[in-house]
Amino acid sequence: MSDHISENLFDLFTRDLADLSATVIETPQGQRISYGDLIVLTGQMANALAGLGLKPGDRVAAQVEKSVQALILYLATVRAGRVFLPLNTGYTPTEIDYFVGDAEPAIFVCDPAAAADLQATADRAGARLVTLDAAGRGSLTDAAAAASPDFATVPRQGDDLAALLYTSGTTGRSKGAMLTHGNLVSNTLALRQAWRYSADDVLIHALPIFHTHGLFVATNITLFSGASMIFLPKFDGGQVMDLMPRATVLMGVPTFYTRLLQDARLDRDATAGMRLFVSGSAPLLAETHREWQARTGHAILERYGMTETNMNSSNPYDGDRIAGTVGLPLPGVEIIVTDPETGAELAQDEIGMVEVRGPNVFQGYWRMPEKTAAELRDNGFFITGDLGKIDPRGYLHIVGRGKDLIITGGYNVYPKEIETEIDAIDGVVESAVIGLPHGDFGEAVTAVVVPAAGADLSESAILSALSGRLAKFKQPKRVIFAPELPRNTMGKVQKNLLRAEHDALFR
Ligand code: AMP
Numbered sequence: 001m002s003d004h005i006s007e008n009l010f011d012l013f014t015r016d017l018a019d020l021s022a023t024v025i026e027t028p029q030g031q032r033i034s035y036g037d038l039i040v041l042t043g044q045m046a047n048a049l050a051g052l053g054l055k056p057g058d059r060v061a062a063q064v065e066k067s068v069q070a071l072i073l074y075l076a077t078v079r080a081g082r083v084f085l086p087l088n089t090g091y092t093p094t095e096i097d098y099f100v101g102d103a104e105p106a107i108f109v110c111d112p113a114a115a116a117d118l119q120a121t122a123d124r125a126g127a128r129l130v131t132l133d134a135a136g137r138g139s140l141t142d143a144a145a146a147a148s149p150d151f152a153t154v155p156r157q158g159d160d161l162a163a164l165l166y167t168s169g170t171t172g173r174s175k176g177a178m179l180t181h182g183n184l185v186s187n188t189l190a191l192r193q194a195w196r197y198s199a200d201d202v203l204i205h206a207l208p209i210f211h212t213h214g215l216f217v218a219t220n221i222t223l224f225s226g227a228s229m230i231f232l233p234k235f236d237g238g239q240v241m242d243l244m245p246r247a248t249v250l251m252g253v254p255t256f257y258t259r260l261l262q263d264a265r266l267d268r269d270a271t272a273g274m275r276l277f278v279s280g281s282a283p284l285l286a287e288t289h290r291e292w293q294a295r296t297g298h299a300i301l302e303r304y305g306m307t308e309t310n311m312n313s314s315n316p317y318d319g320d321r322i323a324g325t326v327g328l329p330l331p332g333v334e335i336i337v338t339d340p341e342t343g344a345e346l347a348q349d350e351i352g353m354v355e356v357r358g359p360n361v362f363q364g365y366w367r368m369p370e371k372t373a374a375e376l377r378d379n380g381f382f383i384t385g386d387l388g389k390i391d392p393r394g395y396l397h398i399v400g401r402g403k404d405l406i407i408t409g410g411y412n413v414y415p416k417e418i419e420t421e422i423d424a425i426d427g428v429v430e431s432a433v434i435g436l437p438h439g440d441f442g443e444a445v446t447a448v449v450v451p452a453a454g455a456d457l458s459e460s461a462i463l464s465a466l467s468g469r470l471a472k473f474k475q476p477k478r479v480i481f482a483p484e485l486p487r488n489t490m491g492k493v494q495k496n497l498l499r500a501e502h503d504a505l506f507r
Pocket of ligand 1: 167168212279281282302303305306308326386398401490
């Protein structure tokens with residue numbers, strides 16, 4: 001009977017494994033873990049978690065460095081029917097206090113070096129504190145090592161929670177997105193099909209695992225394909241170059257690609273064995289796409305997603321991968337563009353709010369029913385907060401976050417359009433266009449520009465290059481030069497920091 005079939009993500013990927021002796025994880029230190037080992041290790045860890053008094057549905061929060069043990073903690077938590085809550089390693093104890101207080105996990109795993117600082121946080125939230133360090137050692141590992149590997153995976157239904165991931169919160173307080181087994185599995189299967197993933201694939205895994213990209217996209221697609229991954233503690237361009245001859249896929253944020261382009265070894269030969277380069281989590285510059293193709297012959301495949309929805313769209317595996325677009329909706333996912341005021345669906349090529357519906361869309365924000373009601377419509381569409389348009393070929397273009405839209409003298413200005421023009425000027429590496437408070441205009445269009453080393457650029461040269469190309473109201477009132485743009489760990493430009501830094505420019 002169908003209601004007795006478990007839809008636990010762990011049951012679903014292990015059920016179809018053809019070869020338990022195949023490698024799933026390999027580390028630069030030469031550690032090799034087979035699928036059979038993974039079942040043993042997650043069984044021990046799941047027993048250790050149960051021994052700490054967890055009940056199904058409880059949260060396990062972890063602020064730990066990337067390690068094989070940390071990944072096993074994720075899988076064991078899901079296998080045990082608990083809810084995994086990964087936390088960015090960059091968060092300070094004050095920030096952690098908010099997350100742990102909000103989520104009230106039953107267990108909180110942290111680095112041994114941070115345990116003294118975080119004990120009070122754990123106590124306040126009623127969480128048991130255990131430790132795990134970057135080398136995979138700590139009280140949690142000790143408990144797992146002493147536990148039995150025999151563990152009956154806890155049956156779950158598709159709409160049971162598997163994970164709680166906090167949004168990055170660049171435009172307000174972070175919210176916990178509740179993701180189910182069904183959300184994660186459906187999205188993994190859609191991506192596996194879209195990207196032609198198979199057991200022969202070897203992924204270079206260089207992303208952090210506290211975020212949807214590295215934790216779900218990269219890891220789950222590997223597991224559901226019976227494939228393997230070379231698990232790196234962090235991105236290191238030289239190391240990625242060394243590994244390419246042994247790998248088939250790289251998944252990265254745009255900065256991976258801009259950094260690899262600086263490596264003189266990057267060429268057709270170095271990437272000859274690679275099948276697929278995926279980029280996402282932040283916009284990939286069209287320039288980077290073109291340069292990469294010229295150097296390697298590979299067209300980077302850009303996809304679009306977010307914590308709340310997993311992945312929504314992807315450029316095609318077969319067919320045109322169009323730079324500056326995020327491709328077509330994934331199988332089973334609907335994408336529409338609506339009028340931000342009225343919610344009415346807009347016509348092709350009109351810019352508006354991107355909305356998404358499908359089995360990938362989360363259940364709502366943890367303990368925030370009003371926020372959930374404001375962003376998740378009754379008809380199932382999630383209001384992403386991204387502005388975009390759908391072109392006549394059906395490709396989605398993202399023009400920026402709604403909160404980054406500039407309204408100047410009553411006109412809407414979409415930063416991406418101005419940034420694209422500025423980036424095309426000789427000697428410009430990249431740019432960020434923001435709105436700053438202005439007495440007359442409400443907001444003044446302002447460009448922050450990163451010049452190339454040795455480039456001879458001036459504010460007036462940039463403004464005159466733009467003058468014939470953009471309507472007057474879109475032209476920056478000022479250009480500020482900066483050595484680099486502030487980015488978070490996922491490579492997203494933090495426009496909120498730029499706005500704060502230059503807040504007084506026109507006051
Ligand atoms: P996060 O929840 O941290 O994954 O952030 C999701 C946000 O990242 C989206 O709402 C977009 O604003 C942005 N994003 C993700 N992928 C892309 C992409 N390929 N192009 C442009 N923006 C992207």
